[in-house]
Amino acid sequence: MSKYFEVRWHGRGGQGTVTGAKSLAEAVQGTGKCVSAFPDYGPERRGAPVRAFNRFSDNRIRIHTPILAPNVVMIVDTTLIGTKSLVEGVGESTIFVVNTEKSAAETKSLLGLTTQTVHTVPANHISYRLFKREIPNSAMMGAFARACPEIISLDALIEESEKIFSHLLAAELVGKNVEAIRCGYNEVQTL
Amino acid sequence: MSDKYGLKDWQELPLGGVIPEGGNAADYETGTWRTWRPVWLKDGCIHCLTCWVFCPEGAYVLKDGKTPKGKDRKEIREINYYHCKGCGLCAKECPVNKKGKTEAIQFIREEI
Amino acid sequence: MSKFSAITGNGAIAEAMRQISPDVVAAFPITPSTQIIEDFAKFAADGKVDTELITVESEHSAMSACLGASVAGGRVMTATSANGLALMWEMLYVASGMRQPILVAVVNRALSAPINIHCDHNDSMGARDAGWIQIYAENNQEAYDNMLMAPVITEHADVRLPLMVCLDGFIISHSIETMQLEDDSKVKDFVGEHTAYHALLDTDNPSTWGSLDLHDYYIEHKKGQQVAMENVIPVVEEVSERFYQEFGRKYELFESYCLDDAERVVIAINSVAGELKEVIDEVRDAGEKVGLLKIRLFRPFPYAEIAAALKNCKIVTVLDRSTSMGAYGPLFVEICSALYDADPRPMLYSRTFGLGGRELLLNDIRDLFEESKRYLDEGKIEKRSYFLNVRGG
Ligand code: SF4
Ligand code: SF4
Numbered sequence: 001m002s003k004y005f006e007v008r009w010h011g012r013g014g015q016g017t018v019t020g021a022k023s024l025a026e027a028v029q030g031t032g033k034c035v036s037a038f039p040d041y042g043p044e045r046r047g048a049p050v051r052a053f054n055r056f057s058d059n060r061i062r063i064h065t066p067i068l069a070p071n072v073v074m075i076v077d078t079t080l081i082g083t084k085s086l087v088e089g090v091g092e093s094t095i096f097v098v099n100t101e102k103s104a105a106e107t108k109s110l111l112g113l114t115t116q117t118v119h120t121v122p123a124n125h126i127s128y129r130l131f132k133r134e135i136p137n138s139a140m141m142g143a144f145a146r147a148c149p150e151i152i153s154l155d156a157l158i159e160e161s162e163k164i165f166s167h168l169l170a171a172e173l174v175g176k177n178v179e180a181i182r183c184g185y186n187e188v189q190t191l
Numbered sequence: 192m193s194d195k196y197g198l199k200d201w202q203e204l205p206l207g208g209v210i211p212e213g214g215n216a217a218d219y220e221t222g223t224w225r226t227w228r229p230v231w232l233k234d235g236c237i238h239c240l241t242c243w244v245f246c247p248e249g250a251y252v253l254k255d256g257k258t259p260k261g262k263d264r265k266e267i268r269e270i271n272y273y274h275c276k277g278c279g280l281c282a283k284e285c286p287v288n289k290k291g292k293t294e295a296i297q298f299i300r301e302e303i
Numbered sequence: 304m305s306k307f308s309a310i311t312g313n314g315a316i317a318e319a320m321r322q323i324s325p326d327v328v329a330a331f332p333i334t335p336s337t338q339i340i341e342d343f344a345k346f347a348a349d350g351k352v353d354t355e356l357i358t359v360e361s362e363h364s365a366m367s368a369c370l371g372a373s374v375a376g377g378r379v380m381t382a383t384s385a386n387g388l389a390l391m392w393e394m395l396y397v398a399s400g401m402r403q404p405i406l407v408a409v410v411n412r413a414l415s416a417p418i419n420i421h422c423d424h425n426d427s428m429g430a431r432d433a434g435w436i437q438i439y440a441e442n443n444q445e446a447y448d449n450m451l452m453a454p455v456i457t458e459h460a461d462v463r464l465p466l467m468v469c470l471d472g473f474i475i476s477h478s479i480e481t482m483q484l485e486d487d488s489k490v491k492d493f494v495g496e497h498t499a500y501h502a503l504l505d506t507d508n509p510s511t512w513g514s515l516d517l518h519d520y521y522i523e524h525k526k527g528q529q530v531a532m533e534n535v536i537p538v539v540e541e542v543s544e545r546f547y548q549e550f551g552r553k554y555e556l557f558e559s560y561c562l563d564d565a566e567r568v569v570i571a572i573n574s575v576a577g578e579l580k581e582v583i584d585e586v587r588d589a590g591e592k593v594g595l596l597k598i599r600l601f602r603p604f605p606y607a608e609i610a611a612a613l614k615n616c617k618i619v620t621v622l623d624r625s626t627s628m629g630a631y632g633p634l635f636v637e638i639c640s641a642l643y644d645a646d647p648r649p650m651l652y653s654r655t656f657g658l659g660g661r662e663l664l665l666n667d668i669r670d671l672f673e674e675s676k677r678y679l680d681e682g683k684i685e686k687r688s689y690f691l692n693v694r695g696g
Contacts, residue, residue: 022479026309026479034481036481060481062578062580063665204520208524209401209501210510211508211510212509
């Protein structure tokens, strides 16, 4: 692991992409790592492509610059596939986590990837099942734990998320979000 | 230390220009500003206190008194010329003066 | 117990305000400082602070209400940015002239026009002559720590001046970073009780505030203000030392990073210092003697201390994140003043960057160090001053 482990999220305004990055940061923070989470602020319009960033490190994070060469790309909205910014700065070992019901193989070719690992997770589907709405963040976080266990394990993610959600949500919703994390983790397809 | 005019050095000033005491307008002699002088005429006065209300310097001095029917009231005693700056508001607003038949406040040039 | 948290810069300021629990907060929220007041309003509504929160109709009113509440005898705070600070302008001078220890968290943002919500320092730099103490912060930890130290500095008997805690808009205000929040009761002890000075609400001892001075006294009052500002320097040192004893994080008038033996030094304010340190580590690894002097206290400006810290360096690059149109950037001007008497005087030049949130990437900073190396080798400054990262050069 280089100095900073860097994650770049791609979604659309209104989907909670920024919140996703923040929640992941808080959870990883709980495990004792240093974290940062910050959005790429433009005009905040519903539906417009948005990016958010995470850095994780064992040491204090000093830099605030946008992430140009991510270790992980989190794609919260598959309709973004085809936009150049998804693969900007991507290296041979960059990991992709994609919210889609398509197969990992199809997704990989749609993204035009070769050496990179692609993890797909039907996060919208999971979210509909549990919440009857499209809030893919928790399932995406579960998939992240599957893709990057060196940053956070499933158990730690669940433990930290319970703490975070219990400050914000009713007990029933805390349980459902934990379920969404678990489903996200379990339903990952990797290629 | 203060200078030859009695003005204080910066170290002696309370902070921020605060005046750390109340009621010190009483020490300020505005009487020196006067070029016209109101003269209160006891006989014409009905003690309505309009002059006392309007006077910006609080120059009218009151005393306890009684109405013709014997009820308690405040009455004008005198004008304090240490504070009267001669603005003439009192003479202008006095209802007795306004009626024009007689005067309760005469407003005259200061004599040299 | 102090605890590590992942929290935004704005959230950290709001936490500090909750822990200090001032008597009055009067505010009119503006991007990017909005979350401070949002969070604080929630604390007030939830009964977590004893503060009287006054929601006003403009920033001019916010500062006016703060002033009134401070003169009345309260500990008073607010937060603002950019155009909001600009609308407070008239009252900023009244607050400092009346020696009221009001605190403002300034989340630095560019001033219109064109409309821009992103970071630069033109807002607080424009207020540098307003008689306010200004303390700058690299990250959310420093912003929080400065907030905790601020009441102790401003209310010190030798000081009694208002203070701005400045942090970068969005880059810090909206970024979650790992930081350490201190225990409520320890913070309360550190900050201490507010002591009012001739409070208007002390009706047994009436006083008059806001009266007139003519040429007989105005300049004596201004001299008092100037001396109080000069007193800030030892007070900041003393309070920072006490903070270090209490909480273990060390602060000085400015931060020296790899400065002792540095030949080439960059001077900068706020978040860009993080990127600079990152690159300095790299350049140091390659054997080059480079360093950073990060401004913390900008008003009062510690001229002598900065000159002493730079006595061994050969070339200084000053990064200004604000402009004084038609003149050099405000930081560059101060550094030139500080070094005028230095013998030998290092080579000096100025670069303006980041206006309206324009990024300065690590590669840009690498280029900066290349440039200073070239200037030093050639023994001459090719360009005294220009804007970095501008299309068209
Ligand atoms: S002239 Fe003016 S200052 Fe003098 S008593 Fe009348 S109202 Fe008062
Ligand atoms: S206003 Fe005229 S009548 Fe009334 S109290 Fe004064 S002097 Fe007397």
